[in-house]
Amino acid sequence: MALLEVKHLKKNYTNRFGGNQTEALIDVNFSIEEGEYVAIMGESGSGKTTLLNLLASFDKPTAGDIILNGLSFRSIPERNLAAYRRENLGFVFQDFNLLDTLSLRDNIYLPLVLSGEKTEVMKRRIEPLVKLLRITDILDKFPYEVSGGQKQRAAIARALITEPKMILADEPTGALDSRASDQLLGLFEKVNTAGQTILMVTHSTKAASHADRVLFIKDGAVYHELYRGSLSHEEMYRKISDTLTVLASGGKRDV
Numbered sequence: 001m002a003l004l005e006v007k008h009l010k011k012n013y014t015n016r017f018g019g020n021q022t023e024a025l026i027d028v029n030f031s032i033e034e035g036e037y038v039a040i041m042g043e044s045g046s047g048k049t050t051l052l053n054l055l056a057s058f059d060k061p062t063a064g065d066i067i068l069n070g071l072s073f074r075s076i077p078e079r080n081l082a083a084y085r086r087e088n089l090g091f092v093f094q095d096f097n098l099l100d101t102l103s104l105r106d107n108i109y110l111p112l113v114l115s116g117e118k119t120e121v122m123k124r125r126i127e128p129l130v131k132l133l134r135i136t137d138i139l140d141k142f143p144y145e146v147s148g149g150q151k152q153r154a155a156i157a158r159a160l161i162t163e164p165k166m167i168l169a170d171e172p173t174g175a176l177d178s179r180a181s182d183q184l185l186g187l188f189e190k191v192n193t194a195g196q197t198i199l200m201v202t203h204s205t206k207a208a209s210h211a212d213r214v215l216f217i218k219d220g221a222v223y224h225e226l227y228r229g230s231l232s233h234e235e236m237y238r239k240i241s242d243t244l245t246v247l248a249s250g251g252k253r254d255v
């Protein structure tokens with residue numbers, strides 16, 4: 001059974017007077033197996049953020065269904081959605097989304113505090129994570145006292161500490177310089193190799209070249225997908241660039 005199934009997903013936005021519909025997603029279908037590392041690419045306005053917001057259950061689809069870990073989002077009562085999201089998904093955003101009034105340690109603990117976890121569990125979970133992410137020595141600092149790369153690593157620790165079924169990452173390298181981006185991509189690979197499923201939306205060909213599979217969205221649907229197979233990062237990079245060129249020139253499906 002796939003970990004995530006997206007079936008005939010459709011999202012229309014209407015303006016506040018009920019007219020002028022934008023068809024952001026028309027018919028999106030794909031599934032993700034446990035342990036996969038998938039990147040989603042597409043031109044600006046192709047519907048990537050819309051898709052991510054639906055997967056995160058921040059917004060509701062116009063039609064279609066999302067099934068995570070065997071459970072349809074439709075079947076989860078509104079009041080249980082936040083808890084379901086916290087238990088199953090970890091989020092990594094471009095702008096880190098850390099709270100400036102909390103130390104990195106407390107930022108990382110936050111989702112467990114919200115779900116009422118015991119202090120011993122929090123302490124036990126944070127240790128190996130911050131060691132892996134190399135932020136053990138700066139846990140008492142505040143977000144404004146550390147670098148962008150360190151903030152992003154703390155955000156990854158916060159996403160992983162709940163032991164989520166899936167990480168949803170929105171442009172995770174977007175605010176990082178190239179060295180910090182490389183480090184983040186190395187870390188994503190490491191946690192993925194350890195079994196963590198990752199779904200990452202990105203504009204960066206380099207970031208996408210690290211994934212096992214890349215889905216390309218165009219005109220509100222999945223237009224094409226590329227599998228890494230045994231390709232190196234460089235070979236995958238070239239294939240993605242070629243696909244993006246065809247996409248930008250309005251080329252045909254299944255390049």
Ligand SMILES: Nc1ncnc2c1ncn2[C@@H]1O[C@H](COP(=O)(O)OP(=O)(O)OP(=O)(O)O)[C@@H](O)[C@H]1O
Pocket residue numbers: 013014022023024042043044045046047048049050051
């Ligand atoms: N809240 C909204 N109300 C109306 N239209 C919207 C809304 N959010 C997005 N759209 C429209 O839906 C389409 C898809 O937007 P979306 O933000 O999902 O694209 P994207 O691929 O994430 O773009 P980018 O790469 O620039 O972030 C666009 O035409 C956009 O203008």
